[in-house]
Amino acid sequence: METPYFEIPCVILCGGKSSRMGEDKALLPFSNYPTLSQFQYERLKPFFKEIYLSSKTDKFNFEKNLILDKENIHSPMVALKNIFETLKNEDKIFIITVDTPFVKIETIEKIINNSQEYSITVAKTEKTHNLCGLFHKSCLSFINKMLEEDIHKVGFLLKNSATKELQFEDEDEFLNMNNKDEYLKAKSIIS
Numbered sequence: 001m002e003t004p005y006f007e008i009p010c011v012i013l014c015g016g017k018s019s020r021m022g023e024d025k026a027l028l029p030f031s032n033y034p035t036l037s038q039f040q041y042e043r044l045k046p047f048f049k050e051i052y053l054s055s056k057t058d059k060f061n062f063e064k065n066l067i068l069d070k071e072n073i074h075s076p077m078v079a080l081k082n083i084f085e086t087l088k089n090e091d092k093i094f095i096i097t098v099d100t101p102f103v104k105i106e107t108i109e110k111i112i113n114n115s116q117e118y119s120i121t122v123a124k125t126e127k128t129h130n131l132c133g134l135f136h137k138s139c140l141s142f143i144n145k146m147l148e149e150d151i152h153k154v155g156f157l158l159k160n161s162a163t164k165e166l167q168f169e170d171e172d173e174f175l176n177m178n179n180k181d182e183y184l185k186a187k188s189i190i191s
């Protein structure tokens with residue numbers, strides 16, 4: 001099979017509070033990398049025309065492209081706003097979270113290839129993976145409207161946009177690390 005290459009940017013969300021983890025999950029060691037952020041960045045980089053980390057501060061100790069949030073409040077909606085405003089010449093951006101290191105490239109390819117007529121195309125297994133998918137810049141006006149009204153739920157954005165939820169079967173692929181148990185589980189899978 002040919003290695004995919006996507007002519008769009010990918011942005012990895014790394015600026016959350018990590019309150020359930022108790023420490024910044026973006027900076028936890030993972031696999032052979034000093035941090036999960038670097039793992040996710042290096043793993044996805046070869047497949048996209050550009051790759052970025054989205055965060056509140058430059059807390060990363062490696063060479064990378066970075067998009068800093070302009071607002072201090074913790075919210076993925078704030079991150080999405082800053083991403084679209086920074087990459088303003090891009091129509092479509094692939095968004096993924098730092099804490100989902102097992103999402104397959106074939107899955108990303110399927111999402112991108114099935115996104116044509118939608119504003120947002122995200123992965124779904126039993127639940128919808130709101131921040132694993134392709135977002136079109138047409139979302140930005142609704143994101144701004146939500147932020148004006150202090151609404152921060154990504155689910156609300158999806159419900160009110162032309163969203164396609166693409167079904168996948170492998171739940172393990174979407175393992176995300178919110179707490180220490182999930183981190184230990186992910187580490188045992190990767191090593």
Ligand SMILES: Nc1nc2c(ncn2[C@@H]2O[C@H](COP(=O)(O)OP(=O)(O)OP(=O)(O)O)[C@@H](O)[C@H]2O)c(=O)[nH]1
Nearest residue numbers: 014015016017018019020054055074075079097098
């Ligand atoms: N850039 C940026 N990313 C964010 C922000 N808030 C959340 N994220 C990212 O969005 C993704 C989903 O966040 P969650 O895992 O639900 O929340 P979290 O804040 O990291 O963790 P909890 O405090 O335990 O809920 C993660 O990859 C976060 O790093 C933000 O304000 N700015």
